[in-house]
Amino acid sequence: MENSVAYEKATELRLGLPGIDEPAVLSSVKNNKRPLHDEKSGENGKSAQNETAPPSKAQIVGWPPVQSYRKNNFQQAKKSESECGGIYVKVSMDGAPYLRKIDLKVYKGYPELLQVLENMFKFTIGEYSEREGYKGSDYEPTYEDKDGDWMLVGDVPWEMFITSCKRLRIMKGSEARGLSCSGV
Amino acid sequence: MPRRLASSLSDEVLEHVFSFIQSDKDRNVVSAVCKSWYEIERWCRRKIFVGNCYAVSPKMVIRRFPQVRSIELKGKPHFADFNLVPDGWGGYVLQWITEMAGAYPWLDEIRLKRMVVTDESLELIAKSFKDFKVLVLASCEGFSTDGLAAIAASCKNLRELDLRESEVDDSSVHWLSHFPETYTSMVSLNISCLGSGEVSFSALERLVSRCPNLRSLKLNRAVPLDKTANILRLAPQLVEFSTCTYSAELRSDVFSNLAGAFSNCKELRSLSGFWDVVPDYLPAIYSVCSRLTSLNLSYATIQSPDLIKLASHCPSLQHLLVLDYTEDSGLEALASNSKDLQELRVFPSDPFDAEPNASLTEQGLVAVSLGCPKLQSVLYFCRRMSNAALVTIAQNRPNLTRFRLCIIEPKTADYLTGEPFGVGFGAIVEHCKDLIRLSLSGLLTDCVFEYIGKYAKKLEMLSVAFAGDSDLGLHHVLSGCESLRKLEIRDCPFGDKALLTNAAKLETMRSLWMSSCSVSFEACKLLSQKMPRLNVEVIDERGPPDSRPENYTVDKLYIYRSVAGPRFDMPPFVWTKDEDLALRLSP
Numbered sequence: 001m002e003n004s005v006a007y008e009k010a011t012e013l014r015l016g017l018p019g020i021d022e023p024a025v026l027s028s029v030k031n032n033k034r035p036l037h038d039e040k041s042g043e044n045g046k047s048a049q050n051e052t053a054p055p056s057k058a059q060i061v062g063w064p065p066v067q068s069y070r071k072n073n074f075q076q077a078k079k080s081e082s083e084c085g086g087i088y089v090k091v092s093m094d095g096a097p098y099l100r101k102i103d104l105k106v107y108k109g110y111p112e113l114l115q116v117l118e119n120m121f122k123f124t125i126g127e128y129s130e131r132e133g134y135k136g137s138d139y140e141p142t143y144e145d146k147d148g149d150w151m152l153v154g155d156v157p158w159e160m161f162i163t164s165c166k167r168l169r170i171m172k173g174s175e176a177r178g179l180s181c182s183g184v
Numbered sequence: 185m186p187r188r189l190a191s192s193l194s195d196e197v198l199e200h201v202f203s204f205i206q207s208d209k210d211r212n213v214v215s216a217v218c219k220s221w222y223e224i225e226r227w228c229r230r231k232i233f234v235g236n237c238y239a240v241s242p243k244m245v246i247r248r249f250p251q252v253r254s255i256e257l258k259g260k261p262h263f264a265d266f267n268l269v270p271d272g273w274g275g276y277v278l279q280w281i282t283e284m285a286g287a288y289p290w291l292d293e294i295r296l297k298r299m300v301v302t303d304e305s306l307e308l309i310a311k312s313f314k315d316f317k318v319l320v321l322a323s324c325e326g327f328s329t330d331g332l333a334a335i336a337a338s339c340k341n342l343r344e345l346d347l348r349e350s351e352v353d354d355s356s357v358h359w360l361s362h363f364p365e366t367y368t369s370m371v372s373l374n375i376s377c378l379g380s381g382e383v384s385f386s387a388l389e390r391l392v393s394r395c396p397n398l399r400s401l402k403l404n405r406a407v408p409l410d411k412t413a414n415i416l417r418l419a420p421q422l423v424e425f426s427t428c429t430y431s432a433e434l435r436s437d438v439f440s441n442l443a444g445a446f447s448n449c450k451e452l453r454s455l456s457g458f459w460d461v462v463p464d465y466l467p468a469i470y471s472v473c474s475r476l477t478s479l480n481l482s483y484a485t486i487q488s489p490d491l492i493k494l495a496s497h498c499p500s501l502q503h504l505l506v507l508d509y510t511e512d513s514g515l516e517a518l519a520s521n522s523k524d525l526q527e528l529r530v531f532p533s534d535p536f537d538a539e540p541n542a543s544l545t546e547q548g549l550v551a552v553s554l555g556c557p558k559l560q561s562v563l564y565f566c567r568r569m570s571n572a573a574l575v576t577i578a579q580n581r582p583n584l585t586r587f588r589l590c591i592i593e594p595k596t597a598d599y600l601t602g603e604p605f606g607v608g609f610g611a612i613v614e615h616c617k618d619l620i621r622l623s624l625s626g627l628l629t630d631c632v633f634e635y636i637g638k639y640a641k642k643l644e645m646l647s648v649a650f651a652g653d654s655d656l657g658l659h660h661v662l663s664g665c666e667s668l669r670k671l672e673i674r675d676c677p678f679g680d681k682a683l684l685t686n687a688a689k690l691e692t693m694r695s696l697w698m699s700s701c702s703v704s705f706e707a708c709k710l711l712s713q714k715m716p717r718l719n720v721e722v723i724d725e726r727g728p729p730d731s732r733p734e735n736y737t738v739d740k741l742y743i744y745r746s747v748a749g750p751r752f753d754m755p756p757f758v759w760t761k762d763e764d765l766a767l768r769l770s771p
Contacts, residue, residue: 062266062674063649064535064565064592065623069265069323069349069377071535073405073459073483090541098540 087162093121093139093170104162110154117141121170128154143168195220199228208233230254235669235694237275237299238719241748242283252288254318255280259299261697261742262647263672265323268699268740270725272755275299278308285312292341293318300324306331310338318344328353329378336362346374348402354379360387365394372400376426376457379404385411393418399451402426405459410438416445424478425449426457434464447471456480456505463490473497477524480505482531488542492517502558505529508544508565515548519555527561528552532592535565546573553577561586568599569626574608578615587612588623594650594675597627604628610635613643620667623647633657637664645670655682662686672697679737680707687715695744702737705729705759711743712761719746722759729759 086103100120107113114125126136133152134140141153145164153161153168193201202225205211215225231254234240245252259275277299284291291313301324309316316339321327329352335342336359361384370391375383383404389411392398398419407415407428416422442465446452452472461484476498481491482505491506491514501522506514508530518525530548534541546569553559559581569591578584597603604627613619613636620642624632628651636643637660644667652658658678661671663686671693679702683690690696690711705722708729712720722729723740750760 059536060594062263062268063594064532064590065266065647065649066532066535066565067265067323067349068267069351070482070531092539098543101541 087165089143089165089167091117091120091168091170093123094172096121102168104165109158110161114141114153117168117170123170130155138172140171141168142171195224198224202228206231227251231293232256234258236744236746237277237280238748238751239694239744239746242280244748246283246287250287251290252284253290254293254295255284255291256295256297257299258297261298261672261695262670263674263697263699264298268674270723270755270757273723273758274751274753274755276753277301278305281305281308281312285309289313290315292316295320295322296324297322298324300326301331302326303328303331303334307334310334313339315341317341320344320346320348321350322346323349325351328355329357329359330355333357333359333362336360336367337364340364340367341369342367343369343397344372345370346372347377348374350377352378358384358387360384360391363387363391365390367391368394369397370395371397372424373398374400374402374426375404376402377404379406383407389414389418395419396421398422400424400454402456403428405457409442409465413438413441413445416442416449420448421451422449423451424454424456425452426480427455427461428457428459434462439465439468443468443471450475452476454478454480454503458484458486461486463487466490466494469494470497474499476501478503482507482529485509485533488514496521498522499524501525503527505531507531507533508542509533510548511543512545512548512551513543515544516551516555519551523556524558525552525556526558528556528559529563530565531563532565532590535592540567546570549573550576550580553580558583560584563588563590563623565590565592567592568596569605569608570598570600571603571605571608571611572598572600574605575611578608578611582615582617584612584616585618586621587616587619588621588647589625590623591626594625595627596625604631606631606635610639613639618642621645624651625649629653630657630660633660637661640665642667644668646672648673648676650675652676652678655679658682659685662689668692669694671695673699673701675700677702679703683707684711684714687711687718690718690743691715691745693745695742697740697742699740701741703741705732705736705738708738708741709761717745717747719744719750720760721754723757724759725757 087105088101088103091100091102102116104113107116118124123139124137125139125141126134128134142150143153143161143165144167145151146166150169156164198221202211202214205214208231211225211229215222226248227250229249230252232245232249232252233256234245235258237257237259257277257280259277260269260273263269264273275298277296285308289312292315294309295318301321306327309319319335319342332352335345383406385407388403388407392401392415399422401415401419401422401424403412403415403426405428409428412428416425446469449472453475455469455472455476455478458481463486466486473494474497477500479498479501481494484507487509488511491510495501495504495514495518499521501518502524503526504518504522506529510518510530515530530544544566546566549562549564549566550573553576560583562584563586566589569589598605598608605624606629609622609624609628609632613622619640622636622640622643622645624647630653633652633656636646643665646661646665646668655678657676658673659682661668662682678698683703684707708720708722712718721742722738723742724738726739729736729738750762754760
């Protein structure tokens, strides 16, 4: 198994000069990160679909047919949205056909955030414990942090969470189970 | 021989009778009855509408109608709104203004859409028409606040100045201050397109306070919230109002001032703007909501629960423009509250995002089609649709006259069955017998065009994108749609055969636009030779089409009927069959 991992690493495409350690190696050494399931596992085809960020599309000129006047004015509106100092992140839930956006700055802590997520997507989150994650429901709230790792919501102090969270994902079912072990 | 009835009435009587006939279509029919009616009618026609400024020349219009008071002109094709028409294509108004300045000293209304208007044109208007009253520049460009200053300074009787969706350059002139202190005639002012530097707030306040007949006021974004309340208190008689920027946090003093100002406006029926609105301020407008017939929230980033609350206060709504933040739940609430709804437009908040960010599906539209019996006009952006939903909508609302559906991802299939949308749109054209405008989207084969050709007999405007399999699709439309005036097509496999077979049809239409289709330059030249009263313009920035290989297909094609012949202001990237360089004079 070690050999195959080494083979994978050697043939993996990456940016950077050869011989330099990959960042992935470094981050797994960081403590306190509860690793989620291997992103590359293709066991559950649906999960692979959901977790890969959609490839950025080459925009077709003039499509969708939104008037340039409207586009320009709305972009201004959205710019001022971020200028107001909010921390906007996208929230997705496995199985839901839409995403939402929330401003993390608005909430004072995890309980409030989780309540809002429950209301938004109409589901219940289980009881959180540091050792065992969320028990009592099929869903687990996770987030992608600045390093690109998927973490369980609640593992780090709130202030650290809102500054490192890039997007939220409410995972469902068996993948969520893969969060029970903590640390490497 | 007994005298014919037509000549037994004196000219004055006929002219008086004709003065009650306002519609262009009816006037055209009247003028075709006989020579004397033609003569009488042309002398008393006061209003002219020219749907394509290149279809006729200003001299020809002036020659036939010597006493016009009001003119409306349209320039660029509709797809210019989506950046498909390169800059410099045309649509210049200067020559029209120049000719009319000499011929129509009493012209008092000019309405332009998608035209290039320079400061020179505006200055000429200000100088030439002594009793000028109405200037509407919709989606125009090419002018600055200098031109506006000239209008403000000279047009003592100006009643309406509407710059909707135009692009105005800021020349740093305080143009509003150019309205003299003696000027009091403003009835309708729309400056919502102007940037922050272009409106002096104190000048605006003074203007509003001295115009007692002001009925419609649409402010630009930069006017802050507390100022809005002041303006409203100065003009409680407003019927239409566009609000400005809402500040980031709720301040109770600002809120109560605003709420108080709104509650004074007993005549207010239409509200728009709402840029950057914070939901906490919305209750300030509740006092006017019950009387509102028109609400434009399509720039407001407020979410569904706040929209639902707002809509529940507006039972008299006839026109609603909104973003997809309203979601299906918002539309369901609308369907149960607003039984007078005639027009619904739902715009996408994030059109370029691959993933949906709001729970808006076909269900919302189905709910509105069921709950709103007067619904006639729909513009709907969404990410999924089904044939079943379209059939339901068609059966619920056979009174639809305008149906524009944009499924955001091109060639998306019916999400339930994986099928194309022939059946769904077929139901729309079959049931909605008075449909005059239709925009298609999603996965579509030639089948849908067969339905359209068969049923859409009153259809005047059709927009098509990423659809069809072959020339047969285009042929169905051109041969079947008897009332078709405007056809715009992009990214469809339609080519020479359908076009050449239906050449005669093109002269019965205002225009045809085809881009990224399969039409060859040879066919364009042939069409142009066959049909001398069609202008066939190939728009291609890649170079002369003649120098290309035989199977080359043109980039963009714009065909329109014209009695004026080829135009003289074509830019280098517009190619016609004529190699005559004299046709490339600068505008």
